[in-house]
Each structure stands twice: as C-alpha cells, then as structure tokens.
Amino acid sequence: MHSGISVVLKAEQLGSVFNFPITNSLLMAWLVMAFLIAGAYFFSKSLKMIPGKLQAGIEWAFEGAIAYMTEVLESEVLARRFFPLVATIFIFVAFINEIEFFPGVGSLGFFHASEFLPVLRAPTTDLNFTLALAMISFFTIEITGIATLGFFKYAGKYVNLTSTIGFVVGLIELMSNLGRLISFSFRLFGNIFAGEVMVLVAGYFLPYVLPAPLMGFEMFIGLVQALVFAMLTLFFIKLAIVDPHEAH
Numbered sequence: 001m002h003s004g005i006s007v008v009l010k011a012e013q014l015g016s017v018f019n020f021p022i023t024n025s026l027l028m029a030w031l032v033m034a035f036l037i038a039g040a041y042f043f044s045k046s047l048k049m050i051p052g053k054l055q056a057g058i059e060w061a062f063e064g065a066i067a068y069m070t071e072v073l074e075s076e077v078l079a080r081r082f083f084p085l086v087a088t089i090f091i092f093v094a095f096i097n098e099i100e101f102f103p104g105v106g107s108l109g110f111f112h113a114s115e116f117l118p119v120l121r122a123p124t125t126d127l128n129f130t131l132a133l134a135m136i137s138f139f140t141i142e143i144t145g146i147a148t149l150g151f152f153k154y155a156g157k158y159v160n161l162t163s164t165i166g167f168v169v170g171l172i173e174l175m176s177n178l179g180r181l182i183s184f185s186f187r188l189f190g191n192i193f194a195g196e197v198m199v200l201v202a203g204y205f206l207p208y209v210l211p212a213p214l215m216g217f218e219m220f221i222g223l224v225q226a227l228v229f230a231m232l233t234l235f236f237i238k239l240a241i242v243d244p245h246e247a248h
Contacts, residue, residue, distance in 0.1 A: 007197055011126040012117045024118055025126035028105070032096055032123075062087070072238055082237060085140060089133070090230035096124055097192060097222025101199065101215045124192040124225075127185065134184035137233045141180075145240030153243070180236065184229065191225050 011023035043058075051059060065087060069079035099105060100122040109118040123129040145154045158174040160166035195218035202210035 007200065009193075011121055011128065014117065014119065023126070024109075024121040025123040025129055028120045029096070029123040029129060031120075032092065032099070036092065036095065069234060072234055073241070078237075078241070082144075082234070086230045086234050089137070089233060090226050093124065093133070093188070093229055094223050094226035096122055097226060098219055100124075100192070100196065100222065101219065106196075122192065122196065124188055124222075125196055127189050130185040130189040131181070133188070133229070134181050137184060137229075137236075138181050141233070141236045141240045144237055148241040149243065154240075184232065188225055188229055191221060195221055 011025040013021045013023050014027065015022050047055060062083075066076075066079050066083055069083060069086065070076045073079050073082070105120045105122065106118045108120065109116055111117070145157075148154075158170045158177065160170040195214075199211055199214045199218060202214050
C-alpha cells in the first residue's frame with residue numbers, strides 16, 4: 001500500500017465471466033445503460049396528451065434536434081432515421097461524463113495485492129470504450145454512404161483514376177476518412193481522462209480550494225465533448241451522402 005497520486009491508464013479488471021474480462025469501466029457502462037433504459041421505459045409510461053413541464057421540455061428539445069438535423073441532412077426522413085443514433089450517443093456519453101465526479105465513482109472499491117481497485121470507472125476514460133464508440137459511428141457513416149450513393153459511386157470519392165491529382169486527392173481523403181477512428185476515440189478519451197487527472201492532482205495539492213470548481217468545469221467539458229461526438233457523427237453522415245460530383 002502506498003500514498004500519493006495514482007494514475008492508471010488501463011481500466012482495472014474486477015473479474016471474468018467465461019474468460020471474458022469484466023473491467024470497472026465496463027461495469028459502469030452496463031449500469032448507465034440499465035439506468036437509461038429503465039428511465040426511458042418509465043418515462044414512456046407516463047406520457048400524457050397534455051404534457052407537463054418535464055414532458056414538454058423534452059419534446060421541445062427533441063423537436064429542435066430533429067429540426068436541426070433536417071436542416072443539416074436536407075431530409076426529414078434521414079433526420080428521423082438517424083436521430084436515435086445521434087441522440088443516444090449524446091445522452092449516453094453526456095450522462096457518463098456527468099456522473100464521473102459523483103460520490104462513489106472511483107472511490108469505492110477494494111484492495112487487491114496492496115493495490116486499490118475501484119469498482120466503478122468512467123467508461124470515457126477507457127480507450128477501449130471510446131474506440132468501440134468510434135467504430136460504431138465510423139461504420140454507420142460508411143454504410144450510410146454506400147447505401148445512399150451505391151458502392152462504386154461512394155468508392156469514387158476515394159479512388160479517382162481520371163488524373164494524377166485526382167488520385168492523390170482521393171488517397172488523402174481516404175487517409176483522412178480512416179483517421180476519423182483515431183480522432184473520434186482519442187479526442188473523447190484524452191479530454192475526459194486529462195480532466196480526471198487534473199482534478200486528482202488538484203485534490204492532492206489543494207484539497208479544499210481547487211477540486212470543486214474544477215469538477216464543475218469538467219462537467220461542462222463533459223457535456224461539450226458529448227455534443228462534439230454526436231455532432232461530428234451527424235456532419236460526417238452528411239458528407240457521406242453527398243454526391244462526389246456535388247461536393248466542393
């Protein structure tokens with residue numbers, strides 16, 4: 001057992017089920033999913049024709065989001081089709097980032113071989129989670145582009161054999177497209193993990209002064225990062241369905 005600041009990059013394994021490792025970040029992701037699913041179920045059961053303030057506020061937010069997506073995608077059909085994905089990404093990531101600094105998250109656990117293992121860890125501080133989320137977004141974007149434009153027309157955005165310049169530009173676009181996996185995952189992971197470390201360091205050196213305002217700031221950053229991830233998914237879907245001859 002040792003004192004001082006302990007920063008662990010990798011999510012700690014709590015156990016395994018059929019040789020499948022169960023980490024503290026995975027456990028927290030399951031708990032958040034269960035909470036959101038249960039909340040959505042009970043909220044749907046309480047819907048009324050004459051909405052109350054909570055229902056009216058949520059309906060207003062959803063209608064505004066769909067209207068914005070319709071403007072971006074230039075199609076209400078596509079907006080309603082992709083609204084569940086974009087909204088789920090935002091709500092899921094935002095909720096995880098907001099409860100990251102709640103009491104018990106990262107502080108409740110047990111000692112194993114003189115090392116403290118927290119039972120709960122924010123999934124967005126685990127690169128495996130952010131990479132998996134980035135892959136969901138990435139493959140959704142690519143499949144949408146292929147389904148909308150067709151395989152050969154969509155591939156024509158990246159493979160252009162009409163000229164040398166077009167071929168080089170296509171390769172650059174292809175590398176940029178593949179780079180989304182890195183930018184998606186590392187942007188979210190880096191911002192949230194760095195914020196957690198910053199609060200930890202501040203709590204060690206100035207425990208009665210800095211942690212509270214920094215936590216508030218990081219909770220705001222968590223909302224921003226959730227919005228950025230969701231909006232980038234939306235904008236890349238828009239780019240994927242644009243005809244290559246119409247793109248500027």
